Amino acid sequence: MSWITKTFSSSIGRKVIVAITGLFLCTFLVVHLVGNLQLFKDDGGLAFNTYSHFMSTNGLIRVAEIILVAGFGFHIYETIVLTRRNQTARSSKYVVDHIEQNSPWRSRNMGLLGSIILVFLVIHLYNFYWRFHYGEVGLDAGGNKDLYAIVAESFKVWWYVALYVAAQAALCFHLLHGFASGFQTLGLTHRKYTPLIQNVGYAFSILVCAGFAAMPLYFFFFK
Numbered sequence: 435m436s437w438i439t440k441t442f443s444s445s446i447g448r449k450v451i452v453a454i455t456g457l458f459l460c461t462f463l464v465v466h467l468v469g470n471l472q473l474f475k476d477d478g479g480l481a482f483n484t485y486s487h488f489m490s491t492n493g494l495i496r497v498a499e500i501i502l503v504a505g506f507g508f509h510i511y512e513t514i515v516l517t518r519r520n521q522t523a524r525s526s527k528y529v530v531d532h533i534e535q536n537s538p539w540r541s542r543n544m545g546l547l548g549s550i551i552l553v554f555l556v557i558h559l560y561n562f563y564w565r566f567h568y569g570e571v572g573l574d575a576g577g578n579k580d581l582y583a584i585v586a587e588s589f590k591v592w593w594y595v596a597l598y599v600a601a602q603a604a605l606c607f608h609l610l611h612g613f614a615s616g617f618q619t620l621g622l623t624h625r626k627y628t629p630l631i632q633n634v635g636y637a638f639s640i641l642v643c644a645g646f647a648a649m650p651l652y653f654f655f656f657k
């Protein structure tokens with residue numbers, strides 16, 4: 435086994451992969467949120483559809499999409515392997531630890547929160563990504579595929595809006611732990627800067643998830 439294979443199949447190596455991919459996915463969330471803010475423009479979706487057309491036809495963005503899929507894939511796969519290892523280690527341990535008293539609920543339920551996000555992602559990708567790329571979509575006044583109409587129509591359904599808001603709550607809790615934890619795994623800890631990273635992580639999680647949750651609520655109540 436080469437040292438690279440050895441390093442990345444050790445528990446710490448796998449944790450590093452989870453941290454790097456997790457922080458990379460955070461950057462995707464920012465780009466996705468900023469792009470989607472165009473949904474709030476009162477132009478019947480022209481700006482949003484132009485943006486979506488650019489994103490789906492630009493070569494560099496297509497390459498970024500492959501990296502994104504790999505990022506999600508590694509993040510999920512390595513987490514499953516680590517969770518299984520931890521479960522095996524814990525089942526052979528006989529001392530009682532007080533993990534419940536030492537860490538918040540979100541930190542002990544990252545797997546559950548991640549699974550909720552994954553279910554959301556499958557529904558989300560089918561409804562928007564798949565229909566946009568492979569379904570029948572009308573054209574807007576500018577001649578672009580009218581993805582805005584699909585988004586607007588979806589967010590008129592109350593349970594769909596509820597699903598989105600619930601998924602953003604799960605994402606928020608996942609990030610509240612994951613953001614700072616990622617930095618810690620990479621060894622980026624410092625007496626002075628760790629509290630700052632922690633606070634930036636809190637602000638990031640709340641702002642990003644509130645921004646995403648605002649979209650279905652906006653269409654449901656104001657459109």
Ligand code: HEM
Nearest residue numbers: 466470486489490558562563566581585598646647649650
């Ligand atoms: C209410 C909030 C959201 C809206 C309105 C929204 C909207 C969209 C739309 C319209 C697409 C298709 C765009 C295209 O194919 O060019 C898309 C794709 C995608 N979304 Fe979302 N999204 C939201 C939240 C999220 C969240 C929270 C995540 C991740 C946890 C996410 C992950 C993705 C991924 C991975 C893709 C496929 C990659 C891409 O096309 O860029 N989305 N989203």
